[in-house]
Amino acid sequence: MGQLDAFSLDGRVALVPGGAGAIGSAMAEALAAAGARVAVADRTCRMCDDVVGRVERVGSEAIGIAADMTVEADCDRMVAETIERFGRIDIVVNAVGGGAGKVLHPAETYPRADWDWIMELNVRSTLLATQSAARAMISAGRGGSVLNISSVRANLGINAGYSAYVAAKGAISSLTRQWATEWAKYGIRVNAIMPTFVDTPQVASLLADPTFKAGVVDRIPLGRVGETRDLVGAAIFLVSDASSFVTGQILGIDGGLTATQ
Numbered sequence: 001m002g003q004l005d006a007f008s009l010d011g012r013v014a015l016v017p018g019g020a021g022a023i024g025s026a027m028a029e030a031l032a033a034a035g036a037r038v039a040v041a042d043r044t045c046r047m048c049d050d051v052v053g054r055v056e057r058v059g060s061e062a063i064g065i066a067a068d069m070t071v072e073a074d075c076d077r078m079v080a081e082t083i084e085r086f087g088r089i090d091i092v093v094n095a096v097g098g099g100a101g102k103v104l105h106p107a108e109t110y111p112r113a114d115w116d117w118i119m120e121l122n123v124r125s126t127l128l129a130t131q132s133a134a135r136a137m138i139s140a141g142r143g144g145s146v147l148n149i150s151s152v153r154a155n156l157g158i159n160a161g162y163s164a165y166v167a168a169k170g171a172i173s174s175l176t177r178q179w180a181t182e183w184a185k186y187g188i189r190v191n192a193i194m195p196t197f198v199d200t201p202q203v204a205s206l207l208a209d210p211t212f213k214a215g216v217v218d219r220i221p222l223g224r225v226g227e228t229r230d231l232v233g234a235a236i237f238l239v240s241d242a243s244s245f246v247t248g249q250i251l252g253i254d255g256g257l258t259a260t261q
């Protein structure tokens, strides 16, 4: 066995909630390139179709599943459909979330409706999808690995009306450590990546403001925002056997931003 075989996902099945999104679709493609078969789950099948095609072009198999990650019954069905098609689930990459740039309010008047929306989109979705998958992994007894997407905003404030998002990502980082602690006995590892701004439609409106973008880039030692391709190497490391002694960790993918704070 070659030293790099531990990075291979041959024979593994990965579930990507939010797999039609900018980061989720890049993850789905990379998981497939590393050898996994992939269940791409998002709000509608139509949203998943293109990503299923991208996975198949990489030479793997994929299924598209429509599920609302804030509904427990949908998450259970998503897991059941994945197992029905592929026989197992080894990996979950939680890529539902975001919304940060859409609801910016002063901290002292942050409206409850927008707070609840950001919490549902980021925390409830990750919680319910992971609970359903974890129950299946625990009963199958083969272990597994979960990758959450937190954000540097879990650790850093930003003077731009981000109260709900920083709280949501703080929760994702905390749950990453909590689940790693509770599920180690089942051989389930749980880690997260913590990107800074990634050039995606979600943050396009924020980054379109040249003053805002210059302020962001100025604080990043490597002098640019992230690209989705910057995330996939770390993701493959964290979900594969290459990281078999790594759990409960939150890896900054931020061009050095958090190193400066």
Ligand SMILES: NC(=O)c1ccc[n+]([C@@H]2O[C@H](COP(=O)([O-])OP(=O)(O)OC[C@H]3O[C@@H](n4cnc5c(N)ncnc54)[C@H](O)[C@@H]3O)[C@@H](O)[C@H]2O)c1
Pocket: 017, 018, 019, 020, 021, 022, 023, 024, 041, 042, 043, 047, 067, 068, 069, 070, 095, 096, 097, 098, 099, 121, 122, 125, 149, 150, 151, 152, 194, 195, 196, 197, 198, 199, 200, 201, 202, 203
């Ligand atoms: N883009 C960035 O700059 C950035 C930076 C740090 C962290 N992140 C995090 O990365 C993750 C993915 O972000 P993205 O930029 O790819 O966003 P995106 O909007 O492109 O992808 C999110 C996907 O989740 C799906 N989704 C939303 N609610 C859902 C629900 N209830 N049920 C099922 N699917 C649902 C959407 O349809 C979408 O396809 C988020 O958690 C985000 O907070 C993004």
